[in-house]
Amino acid sequence: MTMSGCEHIQEYKATHGTRPFRAIHTFFIACSSADARERKVPAKSSLCHSCHTYGGRLHACLYCIYFGCYGAKHIQNHAETTGHNLAVDMTYGTVYCFWCNDYVYDADFEEIARKQCQKSDTSLGLKTKFFPWEPNELETELLRQNPKRRKVESRSSVGLRGLINLGNTCFMNCIVQSLIHTPVLRDFFLADQHICHLPPVNAKQCLVCEIARLFQEFYSGNSAPHIPYRLLHLVWTNARHLAGYEQQDAHEFLIAALDILHRHCKGPNGLNHGDNPHHCNCIIDQIFTGGLQSDVTCQQCKNVSTTIDPIWDISLDLGPGPPPSNGSNSSPSSNYSNSPGTYEPTSLVECLKRFTKPEHLGSSAKIKCGSCQSYQESTKQLTMKKLPIVACFHLKRFEHSTGYHKKISTFVSFPEELDMTPFMSSSRNNNNGYVNQIIQESTKSLSCENNITDIGCWKIFLVCCGQPQWYYRSRSLYMLHIFLVCCGQQQWYYRSWLLYMLHIFLVCCGQPQWYYRSWSLYLLHIYDLQIFLVCCGQPKWSYRSWSFNLLHIFLVCCGQPQWYYRSWSLYLLHIFLGCCGQPQWYYRSWSLYLLHIFLVCCGQPHRYSLFVVVNHSGTIEVGCYTCTCYIYSLVAVVNHSGTIEVGHYTCYIYSLFAVVNHSGTIEVGHYTCYIRQHKDQWFKCDDHMISKAMSSEVLNSEGCMNMRNVFAVLPQADFRVWMTIVEA
Amino acid sequence: MADLQERKIKDAQMRATINQKLVETGERERLKELLRTRLIECGWRDQLKAHCKEIVKHKGLEHITVDDLVSEITPKGRALVPDNVKKELLQRIRTFLAQQSNV
Numbered sequence: 001m002t003m004s005g006c007e008h009i010q011e012y013k014a015t016h017g018t019r020p021f022r023a024i025h026t027f028f029i030a031c032s033s034a035d036a037r038e039r040k041v042p043a044k045s046s047l048c049h050s051c052h053t054y055g056g057r058l059h060a061c062l063y064c065i066y067f068g069c070y071g072a073k074h075i076q077n078h079a080e081t082t083g084h085n086l087a088v089d090m091t092y093g094t095v096y097c098f099w100c101n102d103y104v105y106d107a108d109f110e111e112i113a114r115k116q117c118q119k120s121d122t123s124l125g126l127k128t129k130f131f132p133w134e135p136n137e138l139e140t141e142l143l144r145q146n147p148k149r150r151k152v153e154s155r156s157s158v159g160l161r162g163l164i165n166l167g168n169t170c171f172m173n174c175i176v177q178s179l180i181h182t183p184v185l186r187d188f189f190l191a192d193q194h195i196c197h198l199p200p201v202n203a204k205q206c207l208v209c210e211i212a213r214l215f216q217e218f219y220s221g222n223s224a225p226h227i228p229y230r231l232l233h234l235v236w237t238n239a240r241h242l243a244g245y246e247q248q249d250a251h252e253f254l255i256a257a258l259d260i261l262h263r264h265c266k267g268p269n270g271l272n273h274g275d276n277p278h279h280c281n282c283i284i285d286q287i288f289t290g291g292l293q294s295d296v297t298c299q300q301c302k303n304v305s306t307t308i309d310p311i312w313d314i315s316l317d318l319g320p321g322p323p324p325s326n327g328s329n330s331s332p333s334s335n336y337s338n339s340p341g342t343y344e345p346t347s348l349v350e351c352l353k354r355f356t357k358p359e360h361l362g363s364s365a366k367i368k369c370g371s372c373q374s375y376q377e378s379t380k381q382l383t384m385k386k387l388p389i390v391a392c393f394h395l396k397r398f399e400h401s402t403g404y405h406k407k408i409s410t411f412v413s414f415p416e417e418l419d420m421t422p423f424m425s426s427s428r429n430n431n432n433g434y435v436n437q438i439i440q441e442s443t444k445s446l447s448c449e450n451n452i453t454d455i456g457c458w459k460i461f462l463v464c465c466g467q468p469q470w471y472y473r474s475r476s477l478y479m480l481h482i483f484l485v486c487c488g489q490q491q492w493y494y495r496s497w498l499l500y501m502l503h504i505f506l507v508c509c510g511q512p513q514w515y516y517r518s519w520s521l522y523l524l525h526i527y528d529l530q531i532f533l534v535c536c537g538q539p540k541w542s543y544r545s546w547s548f549n550l551l552h553i554f555l556v557c558c559g560q561p562q563w564y565y566r567s568w569s570l571y572l573l574h575i576f577l578g579c580c581g582q583p584q585w586y587y588r589s590w591s592l593y594l595l596h597i598f599l600v601c602c603g604q605p606h607r608y609s610l611f612v613v614v615n616h617s618g619t620i621e622v623g624c625y626t627c628t629c630y631i632y633s634l635v636a637v638v639n640h641s642g643t644i645e646v647g648h649y650t651c652y653i654y655s656l657f658a659v660v661n662h663s664g665t666i667e668v669g670h671y672t673c674y675i676r677q678h679k680d681q682w683f684k685c686d687d688h689m690i691s692k693a694m695s696s697e698v699l700n701s702e703g704c705m706n707m708r709n710v711f712a713v714l715p716q717a718d719f720r721v722w723m724t725i726v727e728a
Numbered sequence: 729m730a731d732l733q734e735r736k737i738k739d740a741q742m743r744a745t746i747n748q749k750l751v752e753t754g755e756r757e758r759l760k761e762l763l764r765t766r767l768i769e770c771g772w773r774d775q776l777k778a779h780c781k782e783i784v785k786h787k788g789l790e791h792i793t794v795d796d797l798v799s800e801i802t803p804k805g806r807a808l809v810p811d812n813v814k815k816e817l818l819q820r821i822r823t824f825l826a827q828q829s830n831v
Contacts, residue, residue, distance in 0.1 A: 044748065
């Protein structure tokens, strides 16, 4: 694509300069001034002057003020009749020359267009556009010197190489094969993203550089098996406990390797490393680190103490043990109870269920509760707080007890796609199971087709830090579920009110309980209902005067969070929630279609006036009201620890790409692995032998470790980013 | 007959109004950006690029015109857009309209 345009453009530039083009571009094509946009300059004027439509590839004449569409030949006619041969395509900003009969690209015009587009994007709050890669001078030279090209098609075997076994190194080979085929890691290394921080004299010691070299070997096109002796040596020097020619545990190797890579990513001085893994930005942490949340609930005061640990893999127990709990058989206040009989999980999902069930720590393991200051029995529950991009599941097949080592060979099935949603912290609730049930119900009803008048099902989860928790859920135009749960302290539930029937459950836990139940507008007080709620000891709560049309609820909690509800009609609901001293939450003017939430985090500089739209797919879209820009597909999830995480809607569905198997006994065994190439081709890697495999074979294999990648199943999934914006 | 005409006119008017609102608020640009991203992600752009190359090879580099390309790839392009992308955009437009009708 030559940037010198044509002689007609050069003539034009000589006489008219670039100003007309710039003007047209600024106002109509990529409007960067919010003022102009508001004055509806592009909106009202971007019409064809001949037929007054706005479609059909509008072009703007560069000589005079005329817009014409291309499809209906208006701009062509204009060019013929007036002799104005240059026109700008108003969709893309490219210049068409009618005498050359083609789009012509002039360097000056392109530069103007590019700058304008950038300006316009910034003013709209959009990120920089994606531009495909273009080689720079050095790269062009290299490309010319090396004319041989290899095309990677969907059936090509580039990237597959065997690894020679250097003496019981099959465990290492399998892990290396899995890492080489980890999509995000592969992209990182093939894009030369690693910058080695080690001084040149130590360059050979950097494991990350070695892995980069390994990638180059694998993708070089050479299909002979590779001998990873340098890698082995580096591993031995950096992880002494793995040195030697004995058979090692693949999982141990993985963790050691990730650890070394993590350390080497930041160099010996540990720039940006710190002790806090949360702040590390290296590729290993970005890809593999997930957060495991451990909630310990004191049985006496129900206080929950939460810790979040970073983990690189999820180790699941196998073998007989107590069965997992499911929502239906637990009552709100009881904990999981050990039922007799053994139960052996036979699928990955069952293992995960067992992993995340609440576990009753017996009377021999009493812990001191921070809030009631006494030694109490407690329950502990593990859930996933943050999912890693690549999840590694480790099935603990090797049991090491005093006196014996055993391998558990039960077949554990695993799916090709795994949905982690039920195991996330956000799915869990203090009162175990109840909210989970609601989530399940709602996802069923979310599958219905929707049009603008049928709002269907909204799901809003709002949890306020440490303190009162709020869940909102609205079912239909007629039914509104609001769960207001105040954790630890007073608990409030609002449930299912129709225009005709209103159930409000107000439960104040630990203290005198108040229940309001099943009153319809026909029963009790239709026009005037006074409810006084007093919460014992401290906060004063009062409900006031609600009529058929208007509901005033004032909740004032003195000294503590203050909650106000005000004036809601059948159509409009104003809820003011102020939480003094803590993050303040205001809900305002939500109609049946839209929920406006003003989130103000007091004490912080941020002030967001956001509007939130909850849509059917379960995502909440948060847009900023004042600057009218959208923050796309965000999910505002406010969680137990009090932070609001605003992140891209992350799909929790994982797709399998590597399985590591161990065959044989614990003393004498062999590791092999299956890896996925491209989208649907599986290969078995047995040291230096690579053979094609069927996916059925993979799923039926024993599997002691499998690695999964977050796969963009839903287009909304953008697994690269997860931002934490507001912190309580 | 007249009803149909009237409805067509009303439809066109409605479309124009919606389009205006979209441009005014800058929403149109954002939606375009979103669409671009999604189409790149799902491989649509690459598919179409490959198709273009084929057409150029077929017709010959000397004789190809923009109009040729446009007329050939437009129907294919439209057909290849995955359903979930369409749904997502439709959802966004609806959301936008809902918000507009309230403000």
